[in-house]
Amino acid sequence: MSDIVLTAAVRQNLLSLQNTADLLSTTQTRLATGKKVNSALDNPTNYFTAAGLDARAGDISNLLDSIGNGVQVLQAANTGITSLQKLVDTAKSIANQALQQPTGYSTKSSIQFTGTGVGAAPAGPATAANLTSSKLNGGVFTFTNSAGTAVTITVGTAAAAFDPTTKTATVKTLDQLNTALAVAGVNLSGSITGPDDLTFTSTNDGAGQTITGTAAPTAPAALDAINISANALGGGAGGAVVAAVPDAVSQNARATLVAQYNQVIQNLTTTAQDASFNGINLLDGNSLKLIFNETGKSTLTIAGVNFDPNGLGLATLTAGTDFIDNVLTGKVLTALNAASATLRSQASAFGANLSIVQIRQDFAKNIINVLQTGSSNLTLADSNEEAANSQALSTRQSIAVSALALANQSQQSVLKLLQ
Incomplete structure (x- = not known):
């Protein structure tokens, strides 16, 4: 090929045609891929920046x-x-x-305490309106549950309602006694069963609880149990406990x-x-x-x-x-x-x-x-622009071919002379 001699005009037109072909190839590649940067050769900065953005997105x-x-x-x-x-x-x-459900026990557990009296002889038997007229006067009853929480109620003339801080009360009447028990959360009710007798019976809520009686306060071991202790004036350890009878x-x-x-x-x-x-x-x-x-x-x-x-x-x-x-x-x-x-x-x-x-x-x-948008902004081609470029380059290529033909006319004239 080096032995072929081209005129300057032909060579210039050929070079222009080759450049146009390269540009047209680049434009067609951009249209085909949709990208203006397809490799690091196209734009190293944009290519590697976009690659980093795409990698992080991935x-x-x-x-x-x-x-x-x-x-x-x-x-x-x-x-x-x-x-x-x-x-x-x-x-x-x-x-x-x-x-x-109906009460689970036909008979509830109970225990009786008999007052021993103090000082002067009592005025008479215990009544609902006046417990202190009997030998129960001065009796101190302490009710202790399995957690060791104790409530103390004293039978005395100077009645005082239940105090939640000290957990104590002083009662004179049977109503005051039962009110104090209810307010204190003790599942027992008191009743007069003799001239000097006070009986504590489980209520419906605690019908199945076990009652024990001692002279000194003791926390019962069973969860659903209560210990009733009394001083000597209240009858000490009390009488025999009547156990609850379950209802089948x-x-x-x-x-x-x-x-x-x-x-x-x-x-x-x-x-x-x-x-x-x-x-x-x-x-x-x-x-x-x-x-x-x-x-x-x-x-x-x-x-x-x-x-x-x-x-x-x-x-x-x-x-x-x-x-x-x-x-x-x-x-x-x-x-x-x-x-x-x-x-x-x-x-x-x-x-x-x-x-x-x-x-x-x-x-x-x-x-x-x-x-991904940032990456696209760095690498994607404008399809409209590249399409216009492709049309312009195609036109330029046609013109370059025609120009090359004109450049060859001088040599064709020489050929006619030789003929």
């Missing part, structure tokens, strides 16, 4: 899958809490049915309710265990850690809870021991109310965490869009 996009799974884990936990709350409500309904029909009905309650409690365990997603169960003690950015520095750890019956403070009941009277039933209801409060509190906590995760999920989607 990293964050990969995190969106784990964030989405985190949302579902929280949704599963929330669904589990909702079901647990319904089960607790069902257990409450069963406990309330126990409260509506009522107790059978209560035992049936205990079985129903225990079935609900068992379902609390299985429901909490089933509230998992992708192997993570926030109701079974598992924790969830979410990563929100490509460096791993932005994270959220959601601690799990144990919402089996033990975790909620609930236990299975025993027929013949639980639900036997209103006091014990009330203690079960107290535990159920506490479990409901715990579930509501945790549902609120998970709800707040879910809001955070969803906000970060939306943020990740938006930041990916920002990064």
